[in-house]
Structure formats: structure tokens, C-alpha cells
Amino acid sequence: MGFHTFQTSYDWGRLDECKAIARQVEGGMIDLSVGSPVDPVPESVRKALAEAADAPNAHGYPATIGTPALRTAISDWFLNCRGIDLRPLGAGVVPTVGSKEAVALMASLLHLGEGDVVVQPRISYPTYEIGTQLAGAGVLKVDDVSDVESWRHVPGVRAIWVNSPCNPTGEVLSAARLTSIVAAARQIGAVVLSDECYALMSWCSDASPSALSANVCAGSADGILALYSLSKQSNMAGYRTAFIAGDRRIIDEMSVYRKQIGQIISGPVQAAMVAALRDTTAVFEQRKRYQQRLARLVRALSEYGYDVRMPSGALYVWVHALSGGCWQDIEDLAKLGIIVSPGEFYGAPDFLRISSTATDEAIDVAAERLC
CATH class of the missing domain: 3.40.640.10 (Type I PLP-dependent aspartate aminotransferase-like (Major domain))
Structure with missing residues (x-):
């Protein structure tokens, strides 16, 4: 029978237009969307x-x-x-x-x-x-x-x-x-x-x-x-x-x-x-990096106006969109040079997912732009 068909809205290409906007910002784009690690392999x-x-x-x-x-x-x-x-x-x-x-x-x-x-x-x-x-x-x-x-x-x-x-x-x-x-x-x-x-x-x-x-x-x-x-x-x-x-x-x-x-x-x-x-030493060093990045993002997003708190686990900040819809917020943040994930991909179109899988320098720049 082979594989059956599937349907999904999980298409990162839908962010391309906003990425083009973000790249025009002085200092370039800070990508906090896909949770792809950036730190060295141990x-x-x-x-x-x-x-x-x-x-x-x-x-x-x-x-x-x-x-x-x-x-x-x-x-x-x-x-x-x-x-x-x-x-x-x-x-x-x-x-x-x-x-x-x-x-x-x-x-x-x-x-x-x-x-x-x-x-x-x-x-x-x-x-x-x-x-x-x-x-x-x-x-x-x-x-x-x-x-x-x-x-x-x-x-x-x-x-x-x-x-x-x-x-x-x-x-x-x-x-x-x-x-x-x-x-x-x-x-x-x-x-x-x-x-x-x-x-x-x-x-x-x-x-x-x-x-x-x-x-x-x-x-x-x-x-x-x-x-x-x-x-x-x-x-x-x-x-x-x-x-x-x-x-x-x-x-x-x-x-x-x-x-x-x-x-x-x-x-x-x-x-x-x-x-x-x-x-395990390398693992817990990496864990500390992510915890610090998440805390930095939470503070900055709060100053920007989001109702946000530190997650209990994982590597993402999950927040309700200020505009009520993820895509409008994504466009607004792109104008600051910041790209985040649409909650629609995960079943909640009124939310955003912001990833901590970016360098310390990138997180600091994003935080400065939000504040």
C-alpha cells in the first residue's frame, strides 16, 4: 500500500517573506525560529x-x-x-x-x-x-x-x-x-x-x-x-x-x-x-547555556509587552501573540530583524514559539532590539 497522504501547515518556506524584511534591518536577521543548535559539538x-x-x-x-x-x-x-x-x-x-x-x-x-x-x-x-x-x-x-x-x-x-x-x-x-x-x-x-x-x-x-x-x-x-x-x-x-x-x-x-x-x-x-x-560535563554546560538564553529572552519579551514566563522545560518561549494572530506578530518582529515560529505550525495560530537555539551574541542583539 505504501505511505498514505498527509496534510500539514508545517512549511518553513512560509516565513521567507518575513525573513527578507528582517535581513534589511541594520545588523541583519536574528533567527529564533527553527530550533537548530548552533554551539560546538563536544x-x-x-x-x-x-x-x-x-x-x-x-x-x-x-x-x-x-x-x-x-x-x-x-x-x-x-x-x-x-x-x-x-x-x-x-x-x-x-x-x-x-x-x-x-x-x-x-x-x-x-x-x-x-x-x-x-x-x-x-x-x-x-x-x-x-x-x-x-x-x-x-x-x-x-x-x-x-x-x-x-x-x-x-x-x-x-x-x-x-x-x-x-x-x-x-x-x-x-x-x-x-x-x-x-x-x-x-x-x-x-x-x-x-x-x-x-x-x-x-x-x-x-x-x-x-x-x-x-x-x-x-x-x-x-x-x-x-x-x-x-x-x-x-x-x-x-x-x-x-x-x-x-x-x-x-x-x-x-x-x-x-x-x-x-x-x-x-x-x-x-x-x-x-x-x-x-x-555529562559537556551536556550540563550546554544546559546552562540554554537556561541563561531563555531567561534573557523572557526578560526582553516581557519588556516588549508580551505576557511571558520561563518555561518549565525544553528550549522555547511560548507566548500569546500581541496582535491576536501569529502571522501579524511575526511580521512586526521581522521589522526588528527578528524571526520567530508561528504557533499555527503547532496547532495554536494565536501563539508564537521563540527558540533559544541561537548564539549568546544573537540572543543579546535580539534582546536589545526588543527593549
Whole structure:
């Protein structure tokens, strides 16, 4: 049958006219729209990549499931950075070519299709919906996924997307709310798909709760898949490095399909992933950078007139448009040389998303223009 058609308003080309305006401003354009990292890749990662450039895992075919070193590093990362021991949970792991392909292929790899329903937050990352549409399944958007009564009795629900910390809102779900989602999903035989790509970018605590936390999952990974990415924590978006952890049965089956379609991370990049997962010093230095940039943006946006506060997590400031519509605000900010994301892309056309993934110098210039 192949991929089904999809519909999306997620088209960054729609910002081109405003970018042209912003480029005419003295000092040039400050792009706070796409959340693409700008800081250096950690030295430990670059060294590991270079050393593995001609290793056996480079000139030979790498394993889809990851090298033993990578699988161990993922398990150690969960234990050391999130306080989760995957072994007693019965969890498996598999690396993915970035988190976006994992999200986009998830419904298809779960064999969902016509008559099946995937629940997702109404305001969310667009690829959740696109991936569901590609599989030919139905999308159910709800205001609050932790309000389990909004989806538990809907016929055909097979999977539930959770995103904490959330892109774009920054919301962090408590362990209690995650627990209710996992329990309700298990009652109806659905899979919890927990996008935790910003887990270490939590500004209310050291790390946000995981769907795989022992107190959330009742000591079992059954029916849970958690996704994580190194793109933001280690500035490795171009390396395409991420992984899925959770229900071993589901992951083992997915891995078979992933092998057949060539969704495999190159050997040298797997070595770089190991270094990134073990270099927690670099991760927390990057975390501090983002926290300071966010705080600077929040202060400047507040002085400009926005009703804004520090997000609980993730890398974005999420604010209601002053004009009532995102596109008018985007045009007004473009006249200051600043480009931001339209909330329409994420399901809220009256909001803006402002990214902290810009250099300190760019953030300072943007703040000066806003003040």
C-alpha cells in the first residue's frame, strides 16, 4: 500500500517573506525560529568520531541494534542521568537515525492503519500527526493527554503520544500524570509513545520524569516506548543520533523492520554517540547555556509587552501573540530583524514559539532590539 497522504501547515518556506524584511534591518536577521543548535559539538564526540573513522564498524556494515558499547552507554545514561535501571523493567533499546524518523515511522512500525486511532496533544510537534497519517491511521487531538477520560473510551485507540518537556509549550508532566496515562493505556491495550527528547532540559528540576521511571511504569516497560535525542543535549542534530527504549518485544520487532529498510546509524556515529552519552560535563554546560538564553529572552519579551514566563522545560518561549494572530506578530518582529515560529505550525495560530537555539551574541542583539 505504501505511505498514505498527509496534510500539514508545517512549511518553513512560509516565513521567507518575513525573513527578507528582517535581513534589511541594520545588523541583519536574528533567527529564533527553527530550533537548530548552533554551539560546538563536544570535543569528546569529535575525537570519538575521528578515531572510529576507519574502524571495522566503519568499513563494514554496522549493526541495526547498535554496538554493545552503544547499548551499554544508553543503559548507563538512563541509570546515571535519569535514575532508571532498564534491566529489571525488561526494556530493550535501539538507536534511530535522529528522533524525527522514529516519530514519523512509529505508527507504521506499530502496524497501525485504517480504524486505528493515535492520541496526541492538540498543541504539539507536527510530526506526530504526519506519522499517523502516513500509516493511514486516525488522529485524535486532546487538550490534555493526562485527562485519560478524553480518550480511554474512544474506539480504536492504539497509541498515545506524550511529550514532556513539551515542544512547543515547555510543559513538564508530573510523575502522577504520567502514571495515569500509562495505567489507562494498559487497560485498553494501547502503547504509550513518550517523546522525552528534552528530558535534561528541565528548568524546574534536574530532569523531568520518564514514562519508564519505576514509579510511573510499575516496574515494567510493557506497552511503553520512550524516545530520546542527542541533538540538543550535545549539539548533534547533524549527526542524526537518537534512540528508543522500552517494551523489548515491540523494539525487537521494530528492529527487524528497521534492518530491512536500512534505518541504521553509521558505525563512526555510533562511537560518537557513546562519547556523547558519557560526557555529562559537556551536556550540563550546554544546559546552562540554554537556561541563561531563555531567561534573557523572557526578560526582553516581557519588556516588549508580551505576557511571558520561563518555561518549565525544553528550549522555547511560548507566548500569546500581541496582535491576536501569529502571522501579524511575526511580521512586526521581522521589522526588528527578528524571526520567530508561528504557533499555527503547532496547532495554536494565536501563539508564537521563540527558540533559544541561537548564539549568546544573537540572543543579546535580539534582546536589545526588543527593549
